[in-house]
Amino acid sequence: CPKTAVGRHLEEATHTHLSLLSGVVNRQRLELRELRRAVEELSGSRDGTLLWKLTDFSQRLQEAKTRTSGSLELFSPAFYSHNYGYRLQVSAFPNGNGSGEGFHLSIYIRVLPGEYDGLLEWPFPYRVSFSLLDQSDPALTKPQHITETFIPDPTWKNFQRPRPGALGSVRGGCLDESMLGFGYPKFISHEEMKKRNYIRDNAIFIKASIDVVQKILNS
Numbered sequence: 001c002p003k004t005a006v007g008r009h010l011e012e013a014t015h016t017h018l019s020l021l022s023g024v025v026n027r028q029r030l031e032l033r034e035l036r037r038a039v040e041e042l043s044g045s046r047d048g049t050l051l052w053k054l055t056d057f058s059q060r061l062q063e064a065k066t067r068t069s070g071s072l073e074l075f076s077p078a079f080y081s082h083n084y085g086y087r088l089q090v091s092a093f094p095n096g097n098g099s100g101e102g103f104h105l106s107i108y109i110r111v112l113p114g115e116y117d118g119l120l121e122w123p124f125p126y127r128v129s130f131s132l133l134d135q136s137d138p139a140l141t142k143p144q145h146i147t148e149t150f151i152p153d154p155t156w157k158n159f160q161r162p163r164p165g166a167l168g169s170v171r172g173g174c175l176d177e178s179m180l181g182f183g184y185p186k187f188i189s190h191e192e193m194k195k196r197n198y199i200r201d202n203a204i205f206i207k208a209s210i211d212v213v214q215k216i217l218n219s
Helices: 002-043 057-066 166-171 192-195 212-218
Strands: 047-052 087-093 104-112 129-132 146-150 182-189 204-211
Touching: 087 204, 104 129, 104 192, 104 204, 104 212, 129 182, 146 182, 182 192, 204 212
Parallel strands: none
Antiparallel strands: 047 204, 087 104, 104 182, 129 146, 129 204
């Protein structure tokens, strides 16, 4: 029947067009993901120092306090320990987590899958320092930054080479131990943050430093 044949042809043509469109959308999605990754790589620090500004801090803290499930974790831009080095990321819990939940700012660092992992020494070996910067005017008073430093233990799973794609599994709730952040659940109490200008213009600055030079000197 000619009418049936025409209908079948239209149905097959529609199916073909939908398949083609689906393929185009998937390719564009992959290209967009790669473009975002490239922008992140270009904009991230490559000198072992991250200076991370968290704006709207009071709103973020209030949001964290009123969450009904899970703790609010904020993620910094990725940065590198040095050129062609380790790819890292800092995270912060405005209302704390673990032993610091409800009364502290918690800060952690994790190693992300990077472009040069196959060329690097594992586990990650460098000294890490966190600072919450005092934004007081240095002309009026000496700033009193809060700083904590640690050297990774070679046995810690947090600093072994991460699996490709592991970041997505962490955010999805999978407990990949190589991607769990290490840091300080009680970095600073909320009360202590109010005593000086750690919060100014409703923003805080968190600094992370990777001491590559010290490791080289000690080698």
